Amino acid sequence: MQLVAISKEGRDRRDIVLGVSYLALAAFIVFILPRATTGLKSTFALTSYRGGVTIKAPDLVIPTAASLFALGALVAFAGGWQLAKGFKRVNLVLVLVVGVGIAAFLVWATRGKSLNFTGMLVSSLVRATPIALAALSGIYSERSGVVNIGIEGMMLVGAFTSVVFASVSDSLLVGVLGGILGGVILAVLHGVLSIRYKVDQVVSGTGIIILALGLTSYLQRAVLNLYPELNQPGPAIRALPIPVLWKTPVIGPLLFNQSPVIYTLFVLLAVTHVLLYNTRWGLRVRAVGEHPRAADTLGINVFKTRYVSVLISGAIAGLSGAYMSIGAAGRFNEGMTAGKGFLGLAAMIFGNWNPAGAFLGALIFGFFDSWQEKLAILQVGIPIDLLGMAPYLATMIVLAGVVGRARAPAADGQPYEKQ
């Protein structure tokens, strides 16, 4: 039920607000940013030095002021068109304009300097991975009509169990499986609470987060600190270069020389898409998430479908947690998921509960997460903590701008009562 109905006038006003904002952004890019940049050039280095291997690529050198004018003109055009005629795909244009704005900021920040662009892309993808996995986790659960706010908690427990399993078995693969198991155990709890006991799913998820936070912190103090060997899973999961392809400039280090978990993410994205839209099971899940009563009438087992979806959701969340601990940090730290699960939910909503869109959302967060440190190297003169707000501000702006068209599964969050 959309309470705040977006009326015709509301839409018109939104068009005006967006158009004026675009024009203001264009003015900023054209008049404010190019100050004192005459003759300067922005260098985007594309050579990768990852893991001690240099993969050469020519630098991208562009004149700062001229590029800013060009980008500004682009935004100004979008603003003018928005005001005069309006776009059909408002959300897409909004995302593109924000993207151009960010590009302009990067060009300005790099004036007279050089930015390792490939490195930035690689680190964006690495940081986007746990968020994208969390978003996928959310998609499975919510497509079947179960809101899963507890992903953050499932990730935390997954991060913990994977470290313990990997330390005990001396095998990272066992560790990953242990992480998945940890996520699944909490998912069972969430499933029983929200499907069997029909608890408010947001409340159940909150309980799971607090429980996970307490349990992992407690066990770290009470067990891991006494037996430090349980928190030594060995070196983080190593990158697995794909033969031949990994030497391609830019794309090689970005896509073909990454952690196996990142390849798994790509596979999961594709599989999820096919599963949801091209299989009988996916159709059932979506039916249960949209109209459980109708699905039930047609003989689909609503409870079973929801349980399976929530368990898959927990498994992926556990994998995400495992990636953060044994996949990147190489140990477990208290509260190490640091809100990545929530960012995943935001990415899921951004992507309108579709795998591809959610991945794009996660990439945006990953990009903002990585730009903080890269911009600190460039010394742009903006305090690092304020730059660190960018991913959160971006989430809010994008959600506010896009959500008008985002549509949750109709039965999302509603317990199903068999009659």
Next chain:
Amino acid sequence: MSEKLETPSTDEASNEMERTGLRRLLVRGGALRSALLPILAVFTALIIGAVIMAVSSPDVIAAWRQVSQNPRGALSITWGTIRDAYMALFEGSFGNPARIIRAIDTMRETGESRELLEALRPFSESLVIATPYIFAGLAVALGFRGGLFNIGAEGQLFVGGLASVYIGYSISGLPRYVHLPLALLAGMLAGAIWGAIPGLLKARTGAHEVINTIMMNYIAFRLTDHLLQGPMARPDRLPITPEIKPSAYLPSLLPRPVRLHVGFFLALATAAVVYWFLWKTTRGFEIRMVGANPRAARYAGVHIIATTVLTMALSGALAGLAGANQVLGLDHRLVRAFSTGYGFDSIALALLGNSHPLGVVLSSLLFGFLRGGAARMQSVANVPVEIIRIIQGIVIVFVAAPAIIRAIYRLRVVREEETLLVRGWGS
């Protein structure tokens, strides 16, 4: 649209509200009944906590390894571990009764009050810890009543603390009765703004408040870090703000080491005001109506957008007061980690207290005692304080799912009264 139109019925809504009000709690003799489930939930959570403590204690594990040789020893060590931990929890939260009685005797005889103050310290510390819980719990409860889930109390608490401390140290020469209210007001205002932004976004664009309040949390943390790094740092550049002027202190009630201050009573008064506002004023009625049935509220002419923003702003203001209370009453300056998860715990409090001010106060006291005692439990019985968090999590699960508690204790279903608090993402 496939769903059938519900007929708007404000009568029904007001009846429903009457039932959940204080009247049902006291007049209709339901006080015990409505308290039974939370009490059983806490009790069960404490038992599960005991199991976790026993299973993770090296002594207990060692004893059970030799259970075949010494079964009684294993049992008694297990029992002893749990008993020591909960005894320490009790003494840490209420104080040692024997010591308090002895101290009273000493004071009667010699007039020496030091020992009594020392003996009362644990009790007062528990109240000190409960104070921000009451404010923050009221914040979340008010949101729930309006159908909004404010996970952002933590961030609102931070900005409230920032604003209060700024007024507290930057202005001097004001008398207390001007300076203190000004500092409190600043904290409320900052929290209100921090809450109103997600409220406005929710009302205008439909962006879900759960995500936006979480985002506002992170922004508040970053803002605090930034301000403590430079603009508000002490002259020696440590990441601490300067000390506030004594005229902005929330005055203490007893000499040190008892740290109890006026803030506790301010919190109780605030709870009373929130009760009055929600159940005795038109605005409060509108908020509860939007929370209970937004469609009916709209038919009845309630301005949904304004009410949503108002609910979030008030909720934020209450959380801001929690932050103000901490800096004006206790720390007298702001350090980086001055809140230890009060905002998140407050969600549990609101749920446990059934989003009723009286319930929030009672559950805040419970949490205050739990956390007050946890420190002693850690130092005496060597049980990490985090056990309290586990217990809190289990309490939420049980309170949210009364069916489990009913099944364990074979209680009859008296009346179905679970209300759906949050309706997914779309509403």
